[in-house]
Structure formats: C-alpha cells, structure tokens
Amino acid sequence: MNDKEELIKVGKYNLEFNDILGINIDELEIFRSKGLPSHMVKRKHFKCLKYIDYIPDIILDPDYIGINPNEPEVSIELVKRYTDNVMIGIKLDTDGNYLYVSTMHDVQESKIPRRLHSGRLKEFSTLVQKDAADDIEKFIDNTEKQ
Numbered sequence: 001m002n003d004k005e006e007l008i009k010v011g012k013y014n015l016e017f018n019d020i021l022g023i024n025i026d027e028l029e030i031f032r033s034k035g036l037p038s039h040m041v042k043r044k045h046f047k048c049l050k051y052i053d054y055i056p057d058i059i060l061d062p063d064y065i066g067i068n069p070n071e072p073e074v075s076i077e078l079v080k081r082y083t084d085n086v087m088i089g090i091k092l093d094t095d096g097n098y099l100y101v102s103t104m105h106d107v108q109e110s111k112i113p114r115r116l117h118s119g120r121l122k123e124f125s126t127l128v129q130k131d132a133a134d135d136i137e138k139f140i141d142n143t144e145k146q
Contacts, residue, residue: 007031011059013090013099020122021067023074025099030059030090032101045105051086055101058088064112066121079107079121 011030018024032055033039040049051058062078068089076090089103107115115121 006034007100008034010055010101014059017065017076020065020124021076023067023076025074025076025092028092028097028099030099030101036101036104040104043103043105045103047084047106048086048104051082051084052104054080054082054086055088055104058086059090062124064116064121065124066115069120075102077121079112085109085112 008031009029010032013025013028013030015027037049037052040046040052058078058080061080063081064077064079066077066079068075068077071091073091077087078090079085079087085107087105087107088101090099091102092099112121116123
C-alpha cells in the first residue's frame, strides 16, 4: 500500500485468530484503501460491492477464518455469511506495520464445506462459543468444589 492518507480504518486484529490459526500477528489496526471498490470492479467482484461497508462487521465477527495457502506471506481470510458468503483477505504491510484488506469477494456455498474439510477454513463463532461454554463449566466445577 502506498500512502496512509489513502487508507480508511476498518477494525483491529483479533488476537484470538492467532491461537486458532497457529500464527503470530500483533494486535494491529486494519485498514482498507479508498481504491478497494475500483479493485473489486477490476477483478469483477461486483456482487460484494454492496458489502463494502460491512467490512468492520466481518472483522469483528467472522463466521469462518483461515489462511490462504496460495500466498507467499501470511494472508488471513475472514468469511461472513450474509445473503452471499463474503470473504475478505487481510495482509500485513511490513513497511507501515499495519494490516490491510487486500481483497473482497464472494465465496460459493459449495466451497465452504470443502474448505472446512481441508482445514483451510475454521469455524470461528462456534469455537469462541465453545471456549466460553468450557470456561463457564470449569468455573461452576471449581465453585462446587469449594
């Protein structure tokens, strides 16, 4: 990414992603470029243009998270189910020490189960809810022992 004036802040990296994905990224701000819509048009990702203002929601509460195995550097994928399955790709700008949304497009419904099965994607909401339920259960067990 070139100039920070061309960027719009859209969220903050969730450190829980590190544990689930087995990576180590700092809790950095996430930006998108003002040129992201034109990038999407150029790549023919028209279907997702209507979701561009949903990026903060996708970052805050994705349904699935993963890593793109086809990228040389770590590229995180966040997928959220709306009427369409919307995926954003997030990369690290090492010079600027920030994260940015590198792409945004729809994912066909048939690809979700395949990517879950291969391990490329992991369910995020379910994992967080399960961890919270486990913590509550441990708390109750400890309380009963006292």
